[in-house]
Amino acid sequence: MSEPAILAEPEPVVLPDAERESLLAMLQEVFGYPSLRPGQEDVIGAVMRGDNVLAVMPTGAGKSMCFQLPALARGGLCVVVSPLIALMRDQVAALRAVGVEAGSLNSSTTPEEADRIFGALEDDRLRLLYLSPERLASGNARFLDDAKVDLLAIDEAHCVSQWGHDFRPEYAQLGDVRRRLGDVQTIALTATADAATRDDIAGRLFDAPPHTVVHGFDRPNLRLAMQPKNSPRRQIADFVARYPGESGIVYCNSRKQTEQLAQDLSAKGLRALSYHAGMMTEAREDAQDRFLKEDGVIVCATVAFGMGIDKPDVRYVAHAGLPKSIEAYYQEIGRAGRDGLPADTLTLYGMDDIRLRRMQIDDGDATDTQKAIERQRLNALVSLAEAPQCRRQTLLAYFGEDAEPCGNCDLCTGDIERFDGTVDAQKALSAILRTGQRFGMEHVINVLRGDMTERVTKFGHDALPTFGVGKDRSMQQWRAIFRQLYALGIATVELGEYGAWVVGPNGRAALKGEAKVMLRLDPLNTAGRKPRRERGAAAPLPDNVDESLLSALKARRRELATELSVPAYVVFPDRTLIEIAAERPKSMAAMGSIHGVGAKKLEKFGQAFLDVVSGE
DSSP: OOOOOOOOOOOOOOOOHHHHHHHHHHIIIIIOOSSOOTTHHHHHHHHHHTOOEEEEOOTTSOTTHHHHHHHHHHOSEEEEEOSOHHHHHHHHHHHHHTTOOEEEOSTTOOHHHHHHHHHHHHTTOOOEEEEOHHHHHHTTTGGGGGSOEEEEEESSGGGGOTTSTTOOHHHHTHHHHHHHTTSOOEEEEESOOOHHHHHHHHHHHOSSOOEEEEOOOOOTTEEBOEEEOSSHHHHHHHHHHTSTTOEEEEEOSSHHHHHHHHHHHHHTTOEEEEEOTTSOHHHHHHHHHHHHHSSSEEEEEOTTSOTTOOOTTEEEEEESSOOSOHHHHHHHHTTSOTTSSOEEEEEEEOHHHHHHHHHHHHHSSSOHHHHHHHHHHHHHHHHHHTOSSOHHHHHHHHTTOOOOOOSOBHHHHTTOOEEEOHHHHHHHHHHHHHTTTOSOHHHHHHHHHTOOOHHHHHTTGGGSTTTTTTTTSOHHHHHHHHHHHHHTTSEEEOOSTTOOEEEOTTHHHHHTTSSOOEEESGGGGOTTOOOSOSSOOSOOOOTTOOHHHHHHHHHHHHHHHHHHTSOHHHHOOHHHHHHHHHHOOOSHHHHTTSTTOOHHHHHHHHHHHHHHHHTO
C-alpha cells in the first residue's frame, strides 16, 4: 500500500457538449430522468475520461448513477462491490426493470440465475456485476481475470479505511484486487469520509491520488431534530404516529430495545418489526424483505440494519439513543428521503448514552490514536445534540462546510431561547467540588435539590453549603443543565465504575465568574411538552394531487411488485406516482414524460397506470 497523499479537490470535469447530450439522452431513455443531479456530472465526466475517482456524496445524491451510466455508455463490464445481498438483489432488479443486463453472484443466487449471468458474461452482454468484498478478497472471483473488467465500483468505500466509522478488513484488501485485475479503473464512493478517511482510502486503493470529488454534505430535504430523553418509548411512539402509513426506521442501541419498541408500536396498530444480529437469519431476511417490498412498514433495528438500503421513500429515521458518531448519525439519517422529498429525523439522547459510548471506546482494542479520534467524534456529536444554534450549521461545520441558518431544524423552527446560566453552572460546579468529585450526576443533583436520600445522609452531604441551593429546579432540569455543561467542557465525567463528575477544562473560569455560561432553555422545559407540530413535515403533497388517485396508483404498484417479487419502488418510486396523480397523463406519450418513466418501464407498466388514471 502506498502512502496516502493529501488530497486536493481538482477542477470539476465539464463534459464536451456532444458527449453530455448523448449521456443525457441515454439517462432519459433508460431511466426516465431528464437531467443529472448536482455533482453527478463531475464524477461521471472523470470516469468517462478514464480517471480513478474518489467521490464523497450525500446519501440520496445518486452515487449509483455515477457508475451505472458510464457502464452503459462505454459498453464494458462494471464490477460493483456491494456490502449486502439485499442491496445487490434490489439494484439488479431495478436495473433489469429498465432493460439493463445486470446480475449478482452471492450465496442466494440460484443455479439458473448463475447460468444466465455467466452466459451474458461470455457473450459480452453483462454490463454490471455485483459482488461482495468477501468474495473478491477471498479469490473466489478468479473468473474475472479473463472477463475484461472495464470499471471497478466500490460502494460504501469508507469501509476501506481504518479511520472510517465502519472499517471492514475485506474492504482493505480491495487495493490488491484492483491491481490483480490489471490496475483496472476504479471509482470509490461513500456518503461520509472526513479528510483523514479520504486520504487513507486513496492510499489503500490507488498508487497515485485519484480525482476526488467532495460534493456538499447538505441534505436540505431532511428535517433535523434532537431531544433529551424523557420517556423514550413514548417520545418515539409520538414521533412515529405523525406518519401513518409511511415507511420508517427506528435505530436502537440494544437488541432488547428493538423488540420492546416493535411490540409497543405494533400494539398501537402499526406494522412494526424488529431487526438485530441476534435473530435467526431467516427472520432477519424476512423483516428486511417486508420493509423493502411493502409500504408503511417500520423497522426497529440496531445498526446491523441499513448499510446499502436503497429504499427511496423512507419518510423518517429516529434514533432511540445517541448514535456512535456524527458520521454514523449522518449516514443513518441519510436513509430517509432518498427520493428528494421532505423527510423527518429525531434523535433522543441522554447521559447514559454518552457514558456507555465512552466506556466502549476506552475498553476497545483500538490504538490510543484511534481512541483519541473516537473521543473527538463523540464530543462533536454531544455538541451537536446540545447545539445552541442552527443544527444544520453545526453538522455541516463538522464536515468543513459553512451554511446559513436552514429554517428546517428544531432549533430554527422551535424559537429556541438561550439564557445566562452562569449561576446555575456555578452551583453545579460547587456541588461537584464539595462532594469531592467522586459522585455521579444523580447524587450531585440530589445534593443541589436538598433531597435527603440514603446516600446523601450516609456521606453527610446534607451539611454542605451547597445542599439545597438548587431546589428551585426539577431533577429533569438539572439533568439538562449538566448535559449542556458537559457539552461546553465546563464539567466532565470520569470513566470509572461510578461515572464521577469532575470540573472540566472550562470550569474554573465559569466558577470564578470570569466567563459567562449561556445555556439553552428548551431542554429545561421538555417534561410533558407536546411536539409543536401535530403532524410531521415530511412529504407534503402538491395541491393538485388527488389523494384517492394516488392511493389507487399505489395499490396497482403493490400488485405489480408482488407479481414480480420486487420492492414496490422498483416498479415506480413515490415521486413518480405523485407526479402521475398530479399530471393525470392520458396517453403513453404523456406518461413517458413523467419523471422516472424510461422507455422500458413505459412499455412494461405504462398502460397499467394509464388505466388507473382513466378509472378502468
